[in-house]
């Protein structure tokens with residue numbers, strides 16, 4: 728029996744009010760199982776980042792409920808959300824968001840400040856293939872290497888869920904594939920739940936399940952019985 732990792736129930740997110748009211752997410756419902764590799768696909772402005780930010784505890788829904796691992800995130804206080812972000816979520820951003828004045832090792836080791844039992848920074852950098860880059864500063868690394876540091880940083884928290892918002896969006900296709908391969912393997916080999924937002928339909932071919940959004944709504948949810956290996960896609 729599959730275990731549910733994430734459930735969105737009738738989630739709405741609006742910004743502004745009166746004439747300026749904008750509905751970014753419009754009655755969205757879906758579930759994601761533990762260990763799945765899910766892609767949220769859609770054009771710019773579809774509401775993908777808003778969904779991911781609410782799931783990551785960085786933004787709150789206007790209506791509806793969001794449940795993660797049986798806990799209702801949408802009902803959490805700010806303090807509970809802060810703990811939730813530290814304990815449960817590993818976030819990977821399009822532009823890596825590393826601290827420029829810290830080395831790769833120091834960027835990952837910083838996680839210990841928000842999570843005491845964080846995994847060893849050196850081991851995490853080994854895992855993403857950066858054993859010989861630990862003492863480099865972000866500006867001395869390629870985009871792909873910086874993104875791998877940010878994956879190491881996310882993994883160091885031992886998160887229940889890894890979220891990525893266009894994590895290959897700033898990379899050329901070759902390094903993008905390396906990063907994507909790593910994220911797919913976290914799901915297929917380590918059983919990690921991985922949820923990626925992208926506008927790239929080719930990336931979606933590698934997912935177990937594709938949640939397609941348009942204009943803030945779910946357009947379709949499709950299960951891929953045979954997700955492609957990252958090496959079999961072209962973009």
Ligand SMILES: Nc1ncnc2c1ncn2[C@@H]1O[C@H](COP(=O)(O)OP(=O)(O)O)[C@@H](O)[C@H]1O
Pocket residue numbers: 742743749750751769770771772773774775776777778
């Ligand atoms: N903080 C915000 N304030 C006002 N409008 C926002 C905010 N965040 C997102 N929006 C609007 O919500 C819609 C969905 O945005 P977003 O979730 O970023 O889409 P996507 O990630 O699919 O490109 C867009 O029309 C966007 O302008």
Ligand SMILES: [Mg+2]
Pocket residue numbers: 775776777892
């Ligand atoms: Mg976005």
